[in-house]
Amino acid sequence: MARGEVARENVEQEAGETANGHGLSPDRELIEGVMPDPDATMGTADVESSEVVPVEEATVSADAVAPPEDIDPTETQEWLESLRYVLEAKGPERVKYLLSVLDERAHRLGVELPFTSTTPYINTISADEQPPYPGNREIERRIKSIIRWNAMAMVVRANKESPGIGGHISTFASAATLYEVAFNHFFHGKGENFSGDQIYFQGHASPGIYARAFLEGRLTETKLKNFRRELAKGGGLSSYPHPWLMPEFWEYPTVSMGLGPIMAIYQARFNKYLQDRGLKDTSGSHVWCFIGDGECDEPETLGAITLASRENLDNLIFVINCNLQRLDGPVRGNGKIIQELEGIFRGAGWNVIKVLWGDDWDELLAKDKSGLLVKRMGEVVDGEYQKYNVMPGSYIREHFFGKYPELQQMVSHLSDEKLKKLRRGGHDPEKVYAAYKAAVECKGKPSVILAKTIKGYGLGEVGEGRNTTHQQKKLNEDELREFRSRFGIPISDDEVAKAPFYKPAEDSPEMKYLHERRDALGGYVPGRPMVPLALKTPKLKDYMPFIEKSVGREVSTTTGVVTLMSALLKDKKVGKFIVPIVPDESRTFGMDPLFKQCGIYNHVGQLYEPVDSDQLLYYREATDGQILEEGITEAGSMASFIAAGTSYCTHGVTMIPMFIYYSMFGFQRIGDMIWAALDSRAKGFLLGGTAGRTTLAGEGLQHQDGNSHLFAIAYPNVRSYDPAFVYESTVIILDGMHRMYEKGEDAIYYITIGNENYKMPAMPEGVEEGIVRGIYKLSSFEAAGGHAPRVQLFGSGAILREVLRAQGILAEKYSVSSDVWSVTSYKELRRDAVACRRWNVLHPNETPRKPYFERAIAGVQGPFIAASDYVRAVPEQLNPWVPGGLFTLGTDGFGRSEARRELRRFFDVDAETVVLVALTRLADENKFDRSKLAAVVHDLGIDPEKADPFAA
Numbered sequence: 032m033a034r035g036e037v038a039r040e041n042v043e044q045e046a047g048e049t050a051n052g053h054g055l056s057p058d059r060e061l062i063e064g065v066m067p068d069p070d071a072t073m074g075t076a077d078v079e080s081s082e083v084v085p086v087e088e089a090t091v092s093a094d095a096v097a098p099p100e101d102i103d104p105t106e107t108q109e110w111l112e113s114l115r116y117v118l119e120a121k122g123p124e125r126v127k128y129l130l131s132v133l134d135e136r137a138h139r140l141g142v143e144l145p146f147t148s149t150t151p152y153i154n155t156i157s158a159d160e161q162p163p164y165p166g167n168r169e170i171e172r173r174i175k176s177i178i179r180w181n182a183m184a185m186v187v188r189a190n191k192e193s194p195g196i197g198g199h200i201s202t203f204a205s206a207a208t209l210y211e212v213a214f215n216h217f218f219h220g221k222g223e224n225f226s227g228d229q230i231y232f233q234g235h236a237s238p239g240i241y242a243r244a245f246l247e248g249r250l251t252e253t254k255l256k257n258f259r260r261e262l263a264k265g266g267g268l269s270s271y272p273h274p275w276l277m278p279e280f281w282e283y284p285t286v287s288m289g290l291g292p293i294m295a296i297y298q299a300r301f302n303k304y305l306q307d308r309g310l311k312d313t314s315g316s317h318v319w320c321f322i323g324d325g326e327c328d329e330p331e332t333l334g335a336i337t338l339a340s341r342e343n344l345d346n347l348i349f350v351i352n353c354n355l356q357r358l359d360g361p362v363r364g365n366g367k368i369i370q371e372l373e374g375i376f377r378g379a380g381w382n383v384i385k386v387l388w389g390d391d392w393d394e395l396l397a398k399d400k401s402g403l404l405v406k407r408m409g410e411v412v413d414g415e416y417q418k419y420n421v422m423p424g425s426y427i428r429e430h431f432f433g434k435y436p437e438l439q440q441m442v443s444h445l446s447d448e449k450l451k452k453l454r455r456g457g458h459d460p461e462k463v464y465a466a467y468k469a470a471v472e473c474k475g476k477p478s479v480i481l482a483k484t485i486k487g488y489g490l491g492e493v494g495e496g497r498n499t500t501h502q503q504k505k506l507n508e509d510e511l512r513e514f515r516s517r518f519g520i521p522i523s524d525d526e527v528a529k530a531p532f533y534k535p536a537e538d539s540p541e542m543k544y545l546h547e548r549r550d551a552l553g554g555y556v557p558g559r560p561m562v563p564l565a566l567k568t569p570k571l572k573d574y575m576p577f578i579e580k581s582v583g584r585e586v587s588t589t590t591g592v593v594t595l596m597s598a599l600l601k602d603k604k605v606g607k608f609i610v611p612i613v614p615d616e617s618r619t620f621g622m623d624p625l626f627k628q629c630g631i632y633n634h635v636g637q638l639y640e641p642v643d644s645d646q647l648l649y650y651r652e653a654t655d656g657q658i659l660e661e662g663i664t665e666a667g668s669m670a671s672f673i674a675a676g677t678s679y680c681t682h683g684v685t686m687i688p689m690f691i692y693y694s695m696f697g698f699q700r701i702g703d704m705i706w707a708a709l710d711s712r713a714k715g716f717l718l719g720g721t722a723g724r725t726t727l728a729g730e731g732l733q734h735q736d737g738n739s740h741l742f743a744i745a746y747p748n749v750r751s752y753d754p755a756f757v758y759e760s761t762v763i764i765l766d767g768m769h770r771m772y773e774k775g776e777d778a779i780y781y782i783t784i785g786n787e788n789y790k791m792p793a794m795p796e797g798v799e800e801g802i803v804r805g806i807y808k809l810s811s812f813e814a815a816g817g818h819a820p821r822v823q824l825f826g827s828g829a830i831l832r833e834v835l836r837a838q839g840i841l842a843e844k845y846s847v848s849s850d851v852w853s854v855t856s857y858k859e860l861r862r863d864a865v866a867c868r869r870w871n872v873l874h875p876n877e878t879p880r881k882p883y884f885e886r887a888i889a890g891v892q893g894p895f896i897a898a899s900d901y902v903r904a905v906p907e908q909l910n911p912w913v914p915g916g917l918f919t920l921g922t923d924g925f926g927r928s929e930a931r932r933e934l935r936r937f938f939d940v941d942a943e944t945v946v947l948v949a950l951t952r953l954a955d956e957n958k959f960d961r962s963k964l965a966a967v968v969h970d971l972g973i974d975p976e977k978a979d980p981f982a983a
């Protein structure tokens with residue numbers, strides 16, 4: 032590379048910062064490269080392009096601005112000489128300082144300097160700044176080639192055996208060097224008291240990760256053969272990184288694109304949290320996140336990047352594989368994804384390292400005194416770069432270099448074949464190594480490596496750079512042979528069609544090297560040790576005084592849970608392991624007392640005197656603060672939940688996340704992240720606050736949640752509860768702690784809590800099991816007169832009180848007896864019932880199992896009616912097990928901004944409607960005079976013509 036280019040690039044950045052963190056070296060040529068030399072001309076006068084090309088033009092992004100004309104070259108020269116003098120005499124820091132002062136003064140005097148968020152389209156680290164490569168390039172190349180082959184063979188064979196089974200060849204093909212350099216030199220394995228590195232592998236690259244683990248002896252050939260056939264004999268491999276499916280191998284699920292990056296950011300921040308709170312020394316760990324360039328269009332990928340710079344997460348490294356393609360075609364055919372990302376990340380305060388050109392280009396760049404080559408590199412759009420990948424060298428000569436005769440001249444000594452082979456930076460281990468090293472050594476900010484690669488690299492005609500390459504799953508015999516020859520895999524022509532896996536002998540130099548490198552770096556990755564959980568959790572009896580204190584108080588279930596959280600935070604057994612997480616709703620949930628009690632975590636503490644410092648419950652930020660107050664980001668909060676909830680396996684430190692949020696913005700908004708949390712085997716409590724479609728009155732249809740318990744049904748090991756009373760939520764939380772953290776069960780508890788205040792009752796005797804399993808009888812009311820008809824009323828959460836009120840009306844006005852049941856979890860009841868039914872089908876000769884629900888209601892007399900603050904489908908889950916069927920009332924529909932009473936009437940979930948339905952069901956069974964029902968409607972004040980909330 033021409034050294035002058037580096038100088039231009041660096042000096043053009045904002046004063047005080049260079050893109051790579053390396054200073055300028057005092058060098059005359061360097062300084063003179065800062066501005067175009069007014070006397071310089073290039074080549075012949077008949078060539079239009081012979082003007083000196085300002086480097087700024089080399090970027091095609093919108094922020095590229097050409098400098099104004101030099102109207103006083105002598106003056107320019109004086110300034111340049113001053114610059115050189117300062118650099119030589121006082122060093123780069125002084126240069127930066129002076130430029131920043133000039134910048135500031137010019138700004139104040141009203142001179143706006145052009146802002147450029149990008150640097151020229153060349154490597155951030157120049158060839159002469161590159162550190163020596165510490166490894167054996169040749170052996171590493173051979174290992175990489177074998178891994179490439181096996182990764183490809185795995186997909187090809189899987190699709191041969193089961194056409195349509197899928198898998199990806201081209202993603203890993205483009206990323207192999209990016210991974211192999213890291214495996215050989217950077218990724219740290221876990222050790223005693225050392226968490227190693229946390230690595231988010233790009234999901235579609237998983238064949239390559241499996242192929243390496245196969246060489247390492249960690250996966251058998253059978254497993255490889257059964258890629259994507261997990262149920263096959265001998266076991267198989269999951270398509271993508273799924274810790275749920277391969278708990279000892281994968282750590283972080285990444286293939287729902289965009290989730291890996293946001294999870295990685297919050298993982299890096301959580302590492303600092305553990306460190307700052309003195310719970311684990313994580314200072315030696317880096318979080319690596321491998322991302323596709325197409326993936327950067329997902330809002331989650333880029334949505335949290337400022338958190339990383341704001342929190343100085345220098346333990347975080349993003350590696351973006353810029354193969355310029357996504358699934359359908361180019362990521363930015365008419366633009367440059369790398370420049371776009373550079374601008375975004377630089378603007379966000381990241382250390383951006385571009386790895387664009389391999390070492391074949393060094394010689395050409397060194398010759399490029401005028402900057403014309405850099406200009407050309409910058410003006411070609413991605414779609415065209417992609418085209419070069421599929422065209423012969425002659426095309427590149429004509430279309431890339433041929434644009435300017437000087438460039439054509441520059442490569443006249445190179446053959447077409449050589450031009451075709453000019454490598455992209457992401458395929459050059461030395462360039463990649465230099466970038467990783469700079470990233471690992473960068474202090475004070477996160478790093479992103481933008482590596483330019485070719486999608487389907489090595490697949491030749493069939494795939495390399497083609498728009499169809501993402502879907503390429505099959506290779507014919509010729510293509511396999513070509514692949515084999517290109518990468519020098521010792522497989523004979525006779526064998527090659529079968530795409531056999533290849534593994535060198537254990538004592539071969541390749542295998543020895545492979546193991547030695549991993550030994551030196553602390554063991555194999557990825558890997559997820561199944562560590563036993565070691566928390567002793569508090570018992571319910573210790574919290575009975577807490578429950579008793581609530582009796583008779585008019586409080587909400589939210590207050591009940593937050594007060595319990597506050598007590599648990601002081602609990603000697605679990606207190607310090609609890610991680611309260613809240614997205615800017617602490618005051619909504621009455622959590623502000625916790626500010627004082629535990630502090631809000633901030634790595635730098637509190638650099639200001641808070642506005643409310645004179646108050647008891649002031650906004651207290653502290654380096655060892657315990658609360659993660661995430662600001663308005665449910666996605667970020669959930670990412671923190673995942674980091675905390677998996678800390679038991681990531682760090683061997685069991686943490687208990689308690690994430691409290693507006694329930695409407697949970698499953699509905701960040702359901703995919705909850706799914707990823709389960710896949711990750713995260714454990715913890717999701718507390719859906721201000722829950723219930725009619726309980727959060729006034730807010731209208733974007734806040735009032737009648738959906739979350741429905742969504743929760745689909746999440747296999749979410750245990751969802753809708754408690755009505757403080758004793759219920761307390762029993763559920765303590766039981767959840769015991770089961771997750773002491774017994775080691777993989778689950779996430781979802782508990783909805785409301786903001787309606789009402790008198791809390793005492794806990795009846797013997798209801799603990801029922802609360803946990805999902806149902807218990809709360810009250811029986813006998814109507815006067817002996818042989819009164821009877822109904823069974825199910826209620827949950829806030830609507831349980833409407834059901835209790837209905838019980839009174841039924842008895843008093845209509846002489847109907849009833850039992851009221853608190854159904855804390857329809858989901859748990861159904862899960863158990865389905866499991867029993869399934870077992871009974873599979874074991875026809877054995878005594879049938881009876882679900883807990885059936886046992887609970889055994890012998891009671893229906894009809895059965897259920898009312899819920901959620902959509903009817905939630906209670907309807909139990910329908911198959913209810914004798915005579917379950918008549919359900921729920922909050923289907925959008926809703927209204929209204930008060931509770933009116934909303935409950937609007938949705939047909941108030942006591943009066945429950946009464947009407949109960950009498951109607953009794954009439955169906957000839958236990959109530961049907962002719963009286965119209966009068967009942969009138970007596971209860973119900974408008975029979977009111978709008979159907981389902982449709983209104």
Ligand SMILES: Cc1ncc(C[n+]2csc(CCOP(=O)(O)OP(=O)(O)O)c2C)c(N)n1
Nearest residue numbers: 202286287288323324325326352356357358
């Ligand atoms: C949220 C989500 N949407 C869509 C997909 C389907 N998908 C899988 S890979 C892919 C293209 C990936 O392109 P890129 O991120 O550039 O990765 P590359 O394979 O090019 O490295 C798409 C659309 C997905 N996995 N996740």
Ligand SMILES: [Mg+2]
Nearest residue numbers: 324325356357
């Ligand atoms: Mg891509």
